[in-house]
Amino acid sequence: MTNNQQLPGLRIGQGQDIHRLVPGQRLLLGGVEIPHPQGLGLLGHSDADVLIHAVIDAMLGALALGDIGHLFPDNDSAWQDADSRLLLQKVLDLPALRPWALVNLDCTITAEQPRLASHIPAIRFSLANLLQTDICRISVKAKTNEQLDAIGRGEAIAATAIALLWAPEATP
Numbered sequence: 001m002t003n004n005q006q007l008p009g010l011r012i013g014q015g016q017d018i019h020r021l022v023p024g025q026r027l028l029l030g031g032v033e034i035p036h037p038q039g040l041g042l043l044g045h046s047d048a049d050v051l052i053h054a055v056i057d058a059m060l061g062a063l064a065l066g067d068i069g070h071l072f073p074d075n076d077s078a079w080q081d082a083d084s085r086l087l088l089q090k091v092l093d094l095p096a097l098r099p100w101a102l103v104n105l106d107c108t109i110t111a112e113q114p115r116l117a118s119h120i121p122a123i124r125f126s127l128a129n130l131l132q133t134d135i136c137r138i139s140v141k142a143k144t145n146e147q148l149d150a151i152g153r154g155e156a157i158a159a160t161a162i163a164l165l166w167a168p169e170a171t172p
Helices: 050-062 084-092 117-131
Strands: 010-023 040-042 101-110 138-143 156-166
Touching: 010 050, 050 084, 050 101, 050 117, 050 156, 084 117, 101 117, 117 138
Parallel strands: 101 138
Antiparallel strands: 010 040, 010 156, 101 156
């Protein structure tokens, strides 16, 4: 094994989330409210923004800091209906993240409906704003599940995110 002091200050984290679609809820993706053709939204303890939740897990995972449920447990009423943008800000404010810069973020949203292509620019802009980085560092793609499983039946939406972080003087 190589001495940790010789390794570059790069870390990769991966995050994923899935939430059920139900009537009477808002559909937020990356901090952007998206209309659903059947008026459905995502159900969760917080606002259920699956994309921001995946981004949070990717950022935390890159530094081995656990996951969103560790920091914001769903059995804690303090996080009931919480705005995921604020949860992301709390993560970015963690002392462990301060020396790290986002090199790039690659995200995929998996949903049968709504079709998301026209919303991707707004979602990228929102994430770049929230992460205080240039939009060229943010990639967001949308896929369907080809009518397979709960996502394919239109019962849920999922997201994955991969974050590459860099610190010039990273510690092991």
